[in-house]
Amino acid sequence: MARPRILVVGAGFAGVECVRRLERRLQPGEAEISLVTPFSYQLYLPLLPQVASGVLTPQSVAVSLRRSARHRTRIIPGGAIGVDPKAKICVIRKITGETLDQPYDYIVLAPGSVTRTFDIPGLVEHARGMKTLAEAAYIRDHVISQLDLADASEDEDERASRLRFVVVGGGYAGTETAACLQRITQHAVKKYPRLDPRQIKWHLIDIAPKLMPELGDKLGTAALEILRKRGIEVSLGVSIAEAGADKVTFTDGRVLPCRTLIWTAGVAASPLVGTLDAETERGRLLVTPEMTVPGLDGVFALGDAAAVPDLAKGEGAFCPPTAQHAMRQGPKLADNIVASLRGESLRPYVHKDLGLVVDLGGRDAVSKPLGIELRGLPAQAVARGYHWSALRTNVAKTRVLTNWMLNAIAGDDFVRTGFQAQKPATLKDFEYTDAYLTPDQVRAHTASLTVRG
Incomplete structure (x- = not known):
């Protein structure tokens, strides 16, 4: 049998x-x-x-x-x-x-x-996602390349657009992405003699009225304060009306020069x-x-x-x-x-549900394990401890722990590997959403198997 x-x-x-x-x-x-x-x-x-x-x-x-x-x-x-x-x-x-x-x-x-995307002009062509390993690696290269290009440019308008970064989505993924990437650009810019740290502008926007509502009002407000203290502009009740190659238009009418639009507005x-x-x-x-x-x-x-x-x-x-x-x-x-x-x-x-942990990079974090509200180093310890324990192999745990220790001791590095440097990467390039059959196509395909058999 x-x-x-x-x-x-x-x-x-x-x-x-x-x-x-x-x-x-x-x-x-x-x-x-x-x-x-x-x-x-x-x-x-x-x-x-x-x-x-x-x-x-x-x-x-x-x-x-x-x-x-x-x-x-x-x-x-x-x-x-x-x-x-x-x-x-x-x-x-x-x-x-x-x-x-x-x-x-x-x-x-x-x-x-x-x-998840919406029918927003230019979004699919110009936004980058954060759903796959390739996208994360690409975004790192892209962000560092904007600093390189801005430092080499003599055009102030081009420089302004390259040094402005917009992240859409005030949930877990968007908040951590904006926080972690803003931190590395602030550290990296010190190595660029022609750039002023004040020129780098990070924006986190979300159509919702609150940042990470799952955290509750108290911790959500704490996370918001951490981001704003770092210089990240957070706009709530706002989304993207149109995306272009070198500018974005917000639904509140603002038009900002921008060559980096990271889309994390849900799945x-x-x-x-x-x-x-x-x-x-x-x-x-x-x-x-x-x-x-x-x-x-x-x-x-x-x-x-x-x-x-x-x-x-x-x-x-x-x-x-x-x-x-x-x-x-x-x-x-x-x-x-x-x-x-x-x-x-x-x-x-x-x-x-056991709660939520949010790592904002460095010593900044907010967490709510088992309903207990934490911030700062205790929250950071809980967040990293949770992630480390959830990794399923000892090799992965060793790599992650070693990377965290190396980063804490040696600081950030700003190497740009050059992957896909000659091709702008879109959401469809990484997620292959056009590969699926319709129900009728599936039935026709399996019916043909019976006929051939």
Whole structure:
């Protein structure tokens, strides 16, 4: 009798934790496990701002799947571009461009999310995201190159546009990105004899009325004060009306010279969700508390791509798309797959949010672990301790700790590597959001397999 085939789509927090638990719980030969991912690493997203600012090297936050797995899982290098739940086939585009039709008995959809954009003129062409490792590395090079070019320029207008940086999104990612990058530019500018630190302008804007409302009024205000004290201009209730190559227009009418627009204004579920033709909640797959997709046999979903009921909050709430929930949903879903294989009852996912940590670089941080409000060095210790403990391999932990120590002792470096120096990088260049099939295309594709068979 053939062994059941379990296919996990996505190597983010949710997918990797699910695979790790499956490997521990399943007996050898009890099932086949496959993991679909274009990269052979799990990206530790919360530390991307520190990669962009050069505090951490890119390898530090890329946790090797080969090290963290027990070698029982087959890794398929590619991305899922469509799922036919009726035929139980997942269409995969391998990194070579070839198409693979992967049958499954159980499928775990953890494809994560992509940067959410809006119909703003020039946004897709001129904004940079902070969702992938390549984007973080690119932004670092880009920011340092603006200092180089401004220092060499004799044109005051060009210099002003190169030394103005705008970050859109006052949530966790945007706030940390603005704080970490502003810190490195203030340190770097001392090495440029023709530049004045007062010429560097950083702006953090958000359409919401508060900065990081999840922190509460007290800590949110503390974070706002830290940013403004550093010289970062924070504008709330404002967004981008138009983006250009050398200027941005805010919705309040301001037009600012700017050649660096970093967009972190939220995320949307992976476009893979749309290929299933299933019910969604604000773009995320609507699932049961056990993380099954209603009406689709053998289909489970979790993480950023799924609207998982938040039973701890109740009142129809759904779990927010955070690493904290994804890391805990993965093992619970794995347990439910094992239970399904063994004819046992499935259990619902329940987890109470443990709080939020925000590292603003240097000695600045605000944190709210277990409802306790912290700021400064205690908050910094909690934030870095949490991130360090969440890394899944000793190699990754050693790299991160070494990088932090080196940065504390030797300070920042301002090396520009030159990656993609000749090509402006857009959001689509990194996230490949146009690669997915429609539900009709998926069905037509799997139907053709039957005919050919």
